[in-house]
Amino acid sequence: MAHIINLKPFKNFFQSESTGGILLMLCVVLSLIIANSSLGPAFADLLATKIGFETDSLNLNYSVLLWINDGLMAIFFLMVGLEIKRELVEGELSSIKQASLPIIAALGGMLVPALIYFAIDHSAETGHGWGIPMATDIAFAIAILSLLGNRVPNALKVFLTALAIVDDLGAILVIAIFYSNEIHLQYLGYSAVLLVLMLAFNYFGVKKIYFYIIPGIVMWYLIHHSGIHATIAGVLTAFTIPTNDTAKESPLERLEHLLVKPVNFLIMPIFAIANTNIRFESEMFENVASGLSIAIICGLLIGKPLGILSFSWLSVKLKLSKLPSQTKWSQVAGLGLLGGIGFTMSIFIALLSFTDVEHQTQAKFSILLASVTAGVLGFMILKFLGKNRKRVLV
Secondary structure, eight states, X not given: OOOOOOOHHHHHXXXXXXXXXXXXXXXXXXXXXXXXXXXXXXXXXXXXXXXEEEOSSOEEEEEHHHIIIIIIHHHHHHHHHXXXXXXXXXXXXXXXXXXXXXXXXXXXXXXXXXXXXXXXXOOTTTGGGGGGGGOOOHHHHHHHHHHTGGGSOHHHHHHHHHHHHHHHHHHXXXXXXXXXXXXXXXXXXXXXXXXXXXXXXXXXXXXXXXXXXXXXXXXXXXXXXXXXXTTHHHHHHHHHSOOOSSSSOOHHHHHHHHHHHHIIIIIHHHHHHHHOOOOOOHHHHHGGGSHHHHHHXXXXXXXXXXHHHHHHHHHHHTTSOOOOTXXXXXXXXXXXXXXXXXXXXXXXXHHHHOOSHHHHHHHHHHHHHHHXXXXXXXXXXXXXXXXXXXXXXX
């Protein structure tokens, strides 16, 4: 007998992501206003202020910016991990037939931008930023798609969500493998013990969420000191939390429901305000022709849609998968442009890629230009294609 899948979490997720994406846009504007006003220096000082405590055996004294990027973002990645696991169990990634198209499309959307970046800029100073155009900002992409309403088929919305989730998983792996510091095996060993403990809780049917969250917090601290980026702890914790493929709400779905609004309406806006405070200087516009800027812009604006469209086309032609219902190839091309909205995820990887503040700022500015352009073009194309679409409830 077929399982009855609980679709309510997906509906809540899509609705909240779209609203959260609109809020993110407002926070970006606010951050840019602050950075380019008299409040800019004071805001920068606030982000550099250290809070916490430190002892001989415990160090939790970090800057506000680090708490945001390593602490709050770990909660964001916890929710991303929950989404990925849910999709693997009951959603668009739950079977090879269902998962093949968004997985292959996401793979193309990661490989092609990285190759384009590396082909344009493989210098010793900035070549390490090849991971920047690989990322898709799921909140912004879904927010723009939601503005189109019934002009796009519901299957296309599900496809974008699944693609962005796979993209997030790819970004997580890239961060863990290529953008981590010197590895300290002792801390990793302790983290592995906690991970095994949480997996054991899952295996023996422990349903209480705090049996996973409390060890997860400790694992965050250990991974932070291991040299691997601490946000990975959020994903690992998510994968241990029990779920099911029935209509009954699972601990995973319950936790995801609790996190969706705080993440989309608090954590991501705070991250956007803290990391988009770009003070516009004349050098930024002059350096748009630099290898770093061109590599990022071409990676997001050209690499993303080209990778998503070409790999999707190849997948369908090889009969590995099929297009979502009521979807045209031209719509996949427009969707690929929305995939070029790297924004918060791309900025996050940019901060890990470069230690030089000038390179970080130039990368943020380039990401901002590319993401805005990709969002506007993707919206216009999909709106034009859906102009004559029969309006039905989706």
